[in-house]
Amino acid sequence: MLLGKKRKLGRRIDEIMVGEKLSLTEKIEDKDLLLYLGLTDDANPLFIQHDYASQTPYEKPIVPSIMLSGIISSAISKYLPGPGSHVLNQEIEFLKPVYHYATVQFLFEVVDVNRQNHYVIVSVVGNNESNEAVIKGRFKICPPYRLEGLEGKALENF
Template sequence: MKGYTIQELKVGDSATFAKTVTESDVVTFAGVSGDLNPVHINAEYAKESMFGQRIAHGMLSASFISTVLGTQLPGPGSIYLGQELKFTKPVFLGDTVTVTCTVVEKNEEKNRLKVETIARNQKGDAVITGFATIMPPKA
């Protein structure tokens, strides 16, 4: 499996990935990352938070962007150089997050792509917006 080179990609190309966030995802992410913020892992604490219930880690949902970039667009062999993120709404356990990554700029001389990254919940609300800088694989 190989990724797309900059010559093979064009502005407007996009790819998506969807995942329903589970209890297991949140607990596993907390363990791997060390982020044990009680708003993520303690239902009683989270009930008293501004969200009224547990929320998934923002970076868990953001990691789905990496899934698209590393497996689909540009895909295997690409290098993720940077990411600008804005968390716009919480993701609750049971929400389905769909990430769409769209090429918005190409710089063939530097072998760089600027990719718009948007994650939406099952209601269509944007939960994360931003832009990634990617180095696609060489031919």
């Protein structure tokens, strides 16, 4: 359960170095697509209808671009820099379509650490099973701030 549980914060800006890397593999399953489409109420036929998609240059249904962005954002929140971080800016290119059941290998790399203004720049490249780049981007991220001691203080989650 997410609520009511204390979470360890991610790494502070003074703990992050240029050149750090994170590799993450994601397989796009039906359950993931159905959750996304149900949550957003997105009924784009390019995402779900084989008969429609077969008549397009894509030839079969593709994974929504924003869903791939969500995978990246989730990895930033979970791992690099981790819990308590916040994406300030993002630039993403979707180079090739990602199809249902695809496996995407993401490589994250810290390319800049700006301690004075409290942000890091992380580049991301996602490759498909054929090792072709399908997505690339740069993210400006505010790492978690170190908090003062909270002994005896109660904080609400919402």
